[in-house]
Amino acid sequence: MLSALARAATRRPLTVMLLWGLFLLLGFGLGTGVFARLSDNVPEVPGTESQSAAEYLERADPAGESISGVVAGTAVADPELRAEVGRAVADVRAVEGVAAVPDPYTTRGLTAEDGRALIIPVTLKGGLDDDAQERTLDAAADRLREIDAPDVHVSGGPLLGQQLGERAQEDVKFAEIVSLPVVLALLLVVFGGLRSALMPLVIAISGIAGAFLALFAFSEVTDISVYAIQVTTMLGLGLAVDYALLMLMRFKEERRHTEDVVEAVHRTVGAAGRTVLFSGLTVAVSLTGLLVFPSVFLRSMGLAVAAVVVIDMLAALTLLPALLARFGGRIAPAKERPEGEEGRFFARLARFAARRRIAVLAVAVPVLLVLAFPLAGMKIAIGDARQLPTDTEARQLHDTVIEHFPPGTGVTPVTVVVRPSADPAATDAIRALSPNTAVRELPGGATVLQIQPPGEADGDEATGLVERVREVRGDEAVEVTGPAARLVDFRDMLAERAPWAAVTVLAGIFVLLFAFTGSVLLPLRTVATTLLSLAAALGVVVWVFQDGHLAGLLGAEGLGALSLTAPPLIVAIAFGLAMDYELFILARMREARQRTGDDGEAVVDGLRRSGRVVTCAALLLAIVFAAFMTGGFSPILQIGLGLTLAVLIDATVVQMLLVPATMSLLGRHAWWAPAPLRKVHDRFGLSEEPEEAPRPRVPSGV
Known part of the structure; x- marks a missing residue:
């Protein structure tokens, strides 16, 4: 399969480049239309009680969306301001599609006791189509912003989704402006030439176009979260650079063994391309765990991110070989170095970890467990406007x-x-739970109780209130909805489906790693070390964003809980990324073992030849993630920090120390498989490495 891809790409490189060029135009043209379709309805889970109750309310008493304006910064009792607000309220009431706008001066609770702020709620009519609702929102919001006061902010409801979408687009543009030049500068250092350095960026831009196009396609059939833009773009950009870096380094190495550029491309695709293929499939399989959850948000994120990963993989296996076939002759081969000089640092590191394997495990594992300790107290919440940067209108409101x-x-x-x-009697029992309960009757005989919780809408008091209501109602036809109820249902959904998601992902990863290595122990060892590094990264995220330690350095604050979007996305994506570097190293170890038959030398030679690629790739990926943390949106900061730490911990502590230590501890048993499975691998396992010119044996020293 890989050989066929390589032949097709090198036989007609201009055609391949033209097709990808059309794909880029489509992605940056049609695909960017997704920014107008973003949703902030993350916690909705079809089939849950909170969703069922919300749908019943919508049928029984259709109500329109609502937004709020806040006027502050001066004495609101000032006659001129009062007249100005009165005119604005009258104008907004006259806007087609507006149902109600109460007078903030005569309605209780809308004017601050200190006399320096007031709230103007605007309720839209029910049943408006999307276009009519957007026109009404824009007209009402624009008129409120015309009020002549020091501080006027308008947000809430669908307007909040619009503001988040606009902010997401700005953040993506800024992150690309920041990250791409830095990535290019580092690639110039790595390759020493502009032509080689530009190729990974071409693949990266293809990944970004793919992210936009995939999200736009999914927006036709499901809601796309505001978080999806940053997450898919950062991952598409980072993985594209990773894959291109691996392929280019292998191409420069193969150029030392042949002057035929096309032959070097074929050998590169046969060896490094195999790693890219398995890496892409592994990341995609890791994301399939999100499909087990009934949450529309998690499913759409899993599909969209997996699609972007596949696009990156295809670009690395088709577009990059075409570029190399066309321009690779001008790329200098990797420099010949004296025997023992190439990858000397990583070889020494591998020997150290192998010789001191027990000591390495005794130090590294406890350190990672300490970092993971805060994970035991992790909480998740829907969150409020504090998650937004302080310069956004919703946060200022x-x-x-x-x-x-x-x-x-x-x-x-x-x-x-x-x-x-x-x-x-059930109604009476529920009303007795809180004195702050409002009651209204619905057409058809149903009753709605609205209980004002102390604290935040999704805080511990509110969620505790939801659980008490559900306990008191017994078997009666009573349902609870609202943000707190949605959060409780979301948590229950995660707890119920997480084991199934884990089984799905681990089974898929085991099959792929077995197909890649032919071993049953290596997949188990890989999963164990990956989960350890992932727990450490997530523990630090909890320590920073939930507990508030050092959060100010990132422009955030401790919120008492993580965004409910962050943990599942960090786990799914970081697990797949960790497999990336594991496959980079295992591929080289496997080649060395097949070439020499020496398990100790395979460990050293594998890290010697892959250490530089893994280090550079991790550094570049960390830069991309860090660039996306400049936007200040707390959920993205959490995801960005979690992925950055997961990549760096995995590429350093795990791959450079724990992998050689555990491989040395297992010895030849690391590659063991029962005879029946060995036959299955020999028959069906993918093995397309080109034959290499024999290299002299290098004493492993282990």
């Missing part, structure tokens, strides 16, 4: 309300839907 109004102002209540068939 939130901060103004917190500053001027009593705690709980604007907090969405816990909503209880009591169906007509429910025992009236």
Whole structure:
């Protein structure tokens, strides 16, 4: 298969480049339309009680969306300002599609006690189509912003989604502007030539175009989260550079053994291309775990990110060989170095870890476990506007309300839907739980109880209230919805489906690693060390963003919980990325073992020949992730930090120390498989490495 891809790419390189050029135009043309389709409805889970209750309310009493304007920074009782606000309220009421705008001066709770702020809620009519709703929102928001006051902020409802989408687009552009020149500069250092350095960026740009196009395609059939843009773009950019770096370094090495450029490309695709193929499949399989969850958000993220990974993989296996066939003759071969000089540092590191394997394990494993310790207290929450950068309008509105109004102002209540068939005693029991309960009757006989929770909408008090309501109602036809109920249902969904997701991913990873190595022990060892590094990275994220340690250095603050989006995405993506570097090293170890038959030399030679690639790739990927952390959006900061740490910990502690130490500890048993499975691998395992010119044996020293 890989040989056929290589032949096709090198036989008609201009055709391949033209096809990818059209793909780029499509991605940056049609694909960017996804920015107008982003949704912030992350916690919705079809089939849960909270979703069922929300759908029932929508059918029984359709209500329109709502937004809020906040006027602050001056005495709101000033006659001129009061007249200005009165005119704005009248104008907004006259906007087609607006259902209600209360007078903030005569409606209780809308004017701050300190007299320096007021809230103007705007409720839209129900049943508006998307275009009409957007026109109404824009007209109402624009008119409120015209109020002549020091501070006027408008956000909430669908407007919040629009603002987040615009911010996501700005952050992606800024991250690309920051990361691409830095990545190019490092690639120039690595390759020593502009032509070689530009090729990974061409693949990276293809990955970005693929990210936009994949998201746009999925937006036709499902909601796409505001988080998807940054996550898929950062991963598409990073993996593309990784794969291109591996292929180019192998190409420069193969050029030392043949002057025929096409032959060097074929040998590169046969060897490094095999690693890229398995790496891409491994990352994609890691993301399939997200498909086990019924959450639309997690499923769409899993599909979109997996699609981007596959696009990166295909670009590395088709576009890059075409570019090399066309321009590779001008790329200088890797320099010949005296025997023992190439990869000397990594060879010494491998020998040290192999000789001191027990000591390495005794130090590295406890250190990683200490870093992972905060994970035991991890909490997740939907979050509020504090997750946003301080310069966003939604965050400024939130901060103004917190500053001027009593705690709980604007907090969405816990909503209880009591169906007509429910025992009236259940309603009385639920009302007794809190004095802050509002009651209204719905058409058809149902009753809605809105209980104002203390603290935040998804805080511990609110979620505890949801659980008490569900405990008190018994078997009656009573359902709970609202942010707190959605969070409780989301947590329950994660707890219920996480074991199945883990089994799905681990089974797929085991099959792929067995097909790659022919061993049953190496997949088990790889999964164990990967989970260890992943737990350490996630533990640090909890320590920073949940507990608040050093969060200010990243422009964030401790929120008491992680965004519910961060842990599943960090686990799924980082697990796949860790497999990347593991495969880079195992591929070289496997080649050395097949060539020499010496297990000790295979460990040293594998790290000698792959250490530089892994180090450079990890550094470049970390730079890409760090660039996406400049936006200040807390969930993206959490995901970016988690992935950066996971990559760096895996590429250093795990791959440079734990891998040679554990490989040395296992010895020849590392490559063991039962006879029946060995026959299966011999028959079906993918093995397309080109034959290499024999190299002199290098004493392993282990």
